[in-house]
Amino acid sequence: MMYFEVVAGFLLLLVAAEFMVRGSVEMAKRFSIPPVVIGMTIIAIGTSAPELVVGIEAATSGAPGMALGNVVGSNIANVLLILGAAGLVATVVSKQGALLRDGLVLIAGSLLFTYFAMSGEIGKLSGFVLVSALLLFLVTSFRREQGQDSEDAQLHCEEVDEIGSLPNNLAIVLLALFGGLGGIIYGADVLVGGAVEIARNFEVSEEVIGLTIVALGTSLPELAASVVAAWRGHADVAIGNVVGSNLFNVLGIAGVVAIVEPLPVVEQIMSFDIWIMLAATMAILPLLVLGWRLTRTVSIVFILLYCGYIAMQGYGVDKALALVSL
DSSP: OHHHHHHHHHHHHHHHHHHHHHHHHHHHHHTTOOHHHIIIIIHHHHHHHHHHHHHHHHHHTTOHHHHHHHHHHHHHHIIIIIIHHHHHHSOEEOOTTTTHHHHHHHHHHHHHHHHHHTTTEEOHHHHHHHHHHHHHHHHHHHHHHTTOOOHHHHHHHHHHHHSOOOOSOHHHHHHHHHHHHHHHHHHHHHHHHHHHHHHHHTTOOHHHHIIIIIHHHHTHHHHHHHHHHHHTTOHHHHHHHHHHHHHIIIIIIHHHHHHHSOEEOOHHIIIIIHHHHHHHHHHTHHHHHTOOEEOHHHHHHHHHHHHHHHHHHHHOHHHHHHHHHO
């Protein structure tokens, strides 16, 4: 039953997030919100909604380690698995400097998140700081890009174009919006319940389940959006999706969940996983700054690295590191 709950939770999150994003985008268009604003906020928030709801559900259900593991594991999966999968479909390249500011903010946000995590707990005050940093970034970005025809703005508009449309009917739009939100909430509850049961049955820590199974499941919306974008010839949107999602994860989701329930940081995440997350984040910097191309060869390397990371979690990080050091 627990495996069925996990699979059902995955599917609910994937489908519900898709409908919620489409409904949100259509509603925003009805209020004449500029496409650049829709791309920067509504789409980024919508695709990160599974991580947010799962994080809150896990933290309030007595599994805060799973919530933190979900943030760290999702950011690793977004770079190595999702960009890798998009790069297999089509070469991923970002116009030089198009996402430079967003990329630098992502690195700064990841370092700030790491700083708070090194204290052993991300508390309410740290959560407020993280959320405030995200809000500051969004406000300054709005002021900078509204009414401009910058490469950043064009990329966010492309993200809007990638979202499938709904019939021009208010009832359908509202059904997609609120039905999708309800599906995400219910899917998160089912997924967390099944994941916690698996962790207890196999005596695996909640953090490891969050880093692997839950992180993979909540990253499905970004995976689908990025692969479809690459298939349609908009591979640059894939890297925009990853940068935006990772930024929302370390600042918005970690911050909001920490405000609701402080997040303890276990030794494995402090000493290993968070550094893998930072290394993965740094790995996309050449794409953002220098306009490097993510070829199929590099994409295969990314996917193999992710498979190796998951294998280490399954075998046991401590035991795997001990074998490497022999």
